[in-house]
Amino acid sequence: MTDQLGALTTIFTEFYYWVTVVLMFLIHVGFCMYEVGASRYKHHQHTLMKNTMLIPLVTVTWFFFGWWIYWAFPTGPGIAPSIMNESTALITDESTFSARWYTAASEYMAINLGDHISGVFWAAFLLFSWTAASIVSGAIIERITTFAFGILAIAIGSCFWVIDAAWGWHFDGWMLKILGYHDAYASGVIHAIAGGFALGVLMVLGPRIGKFSSSGEPRNIGPRNPWLVTVGLFLIYTGFWGFYAACNIPIFDLGPEYGMEGVTYWTATNIYVTPTTLSGITFNFLMSLSGGLLAGYWIAKGDPFWTYSSGLAGIICASAGNDLYHPIQAMIIGMIGVVISYKLHYWVERKFKIDDAVGAVAVHGYAGFIGLVICGFVLNGYPSSGYSVGAMWDGTTYASINPLGQFLGAIIMFVVLGLIPGYVIAKVLHSMGKLRIPRDVEIAGLDYEMMESAKKDERAVSSATR
Amino acid sequence: MANVTNWIDHLSAEEVVGAVYPGAGSMEMTLVIIGIVLWLGWHVLTAKSESDELERLSRKRHGANDHKSNITDW
Numbered sequence: 107m108t109d110q111l112g113a114l115t116t117i118f119t120e121f122y123y124w125v126t127v128v129l130m131f132l133i134h135v136g137f138c139m140y141e142v143g144a145s146r147y148k149h150h151q152h153t154l155m156k157n158t159m160l161i162p163l164v165t166v167t168w169f170f171f172g173w174w175i176y177w178a179f180p181t182g183p184g185i186a187p188s189i190m191n192e193s194t195a196l197i198t199d200e201s202t203f204s205a206r207w208y209t210a211a212s213e214y215m216a217i218n219l220g221d222h223i224s225g226v227f228w229a230a231f232l233l234f235s236w237t238a239a240s241i242v243s244g245a246i247i248e249r250i251t252t253f254a255f256g257i258l259a260i261a262i263g264s265c266f267w268v269i270d271a272a273w274g275w276h277f278d279g280w281m282l283k284i285l286g287y288h289d290a291y292a293s294g295v296i297h298a299i300a301g302g303f304a305l306g307v308l309m310v311l312g313p314r315i316g317k318f319s320s321s322g323e324p325r326n327i328g329p330r331n332p333w334l335v336t337v338g339l340f341l342i343y344t345g346f347w348g349f350y351a352a353c354n355i356p357i358f359d360l361g362p363e364y365g366m367e368g369v370t371y372w373t374a375t376n377i378y379v380t381p382t383t384l385s386g387i388t389f390n391f392l393m394s395l396s397g398g399l400l401a402g403y404w405i406a407k408g409d410p411f412w413t414y415s416s417g418l419a420g421i422i423c424a425s426a427g428n429d430l431y432h433p434i435q436a437m438i439i440g441m442i443g444v445v446i447s448y449k450l451h452y453w454v455e456r457k458f459k460i461d462d463a464v465g466a467v468a469v470h471g472y473a474g475f476i477g478l479v480i481c482g483f484v485l486n487g488y489p490s491s492g493y494s495v496g497a498m499w500d501g502t503t504y505a506s507i508n509p510l511g512q513f514l515g516a517i518i519m520f521v522v523l524g525l526i527p528g529y530v531i532a533k534v535l536h537s538m539g540k541l542r543i544p545r546d547v548e549i550a551g552l553d554y555e556m557m558e559s560a561k562k563d564e565r566a567v568s569s570a571t572r
Numbered sequence: 573m574a575n576v577t578n579w580i581d582h583l584s585a586e587e588v589v590g591a592v593y594p595g596a597g598s599m600e601m602t603l604v605i606i607g608i609v610l611w612l613g614w615h616v617l618t619a620k621s622e623s624d625e626l627e628r629l630s631r632k633r634h635g636a637n638d639h640k641s642n643i644t645d646w
Contacts, residue, residue: 147639148639163611166607166611167611169607170604170607170608170611210600210604210607211600211601211603211604212600213590213591213596213597213600216591216593216596216600217591217592217593218590218591218592219588219589219590219591219592220588220590221590251622251626252618252622253615253618253619253622253623256615256618257615540619543626544626544627544629544630545630546629546630546631546632546633546634547626547629547630549634549635549636550629550632550633550634550635550636550638550639551634551636551639553639554629554632554634554638554639554642555625555628555629557639557642557643558642560642561641561642564642564643
């Protein structure tokens, strides 16, 4: 960097993403606290370690291949041509945004004096990956093996969510061009897919022992440490601020980018390189959070567990269009998402005997799905991209946002890339006898051995007088 | 291994080389292979120890509240 203004812009962008990564770390702290608080004492340590170990597993696999997938797959491949090279093949050419720069052996996947952005952008997406895997983690506590969860975490965190990101969360993604897909803050690309994946795993894994009576009536297994759950959810809210900021590009000149001759227009943009403001999305974040909390408190009759989760569901439901909504629209959408998700959770639990221990499928999956569909109606006609906008189904340009495209997008996220892969991988693990812990261990508690081995010391300490 | 031995020479070159880590341009693929072996090896080792632990605990057939006897001082 040789000119000061260019250096300032670059280093500001570098620092901006770095801060979002630190903030998003709190999402994972929150998820860990939430899960431990929701699990029974005899499973605490294994529950914590299961979620903790997804950090290194998803990180190293994200380095090895996850990040490459994002840059290689926007065209499908074979579905719609790239706006960069007009090819429908994998994007592995010599162009600036080619996936060839993001292989694990690339010189840009390391300290490189000529590249200030790749590492922090990689890390911002990595934190989204942890979130996707962590959403699944909560639903399946107290009965899955750590080995199986590790495989599932890598599958959702370093493979399936990033395929959907390449398709629907990339300025060159085929879902934007053909469907007019719009999902600015990841209702679908993180939440719907992770919720769908969790549901697929739960269908194979089965409920915790005692969750359903012999006649099939569900029993409530409430959080064992509501305060840990509370602080955990507050931390997830906090980390979500970083998540929203990380979904933006902080400073960008759209004039030359769009090919507008002589026009200079510096702005923040969303992931699709269309203009928004950090200020505007702050309105919408808080109003959708509030809508979720208001609706959750009402429908759950003041139950703290659901009220807190509903705040999150409110944000998730409005996230697809929170770059453009009016704050009151965001609030209302958050409220609608919460009411439908809550009702769906209990209906699915009773009808299909699905034991989602923390309501993750509802809060993330259903709310994300509904949010995408609502976005199609409320933002109907807005451009899905700042580049050329054309007719739906014309893969050479970009469709505008529309209800059918958003609905199909929601199906792709929740079912095609979420539920089906989750179900299939869980089935394979189940057939190997590696998915679920033995019945006697579930009854005794995963931590039994740890606790027993410490018993001698514990007794000595409890009887000590000096 | 050192890729840079003098920063003044390095930064005043006509074209500044960005990659400055040890082994730049020659070691990357080897490092990736080592990394993948370590990652997969970790799965193999921990899967085995987890299976052994679950099998051992399963054989003991403890009840749902037996763990409470292990906690002697709250």
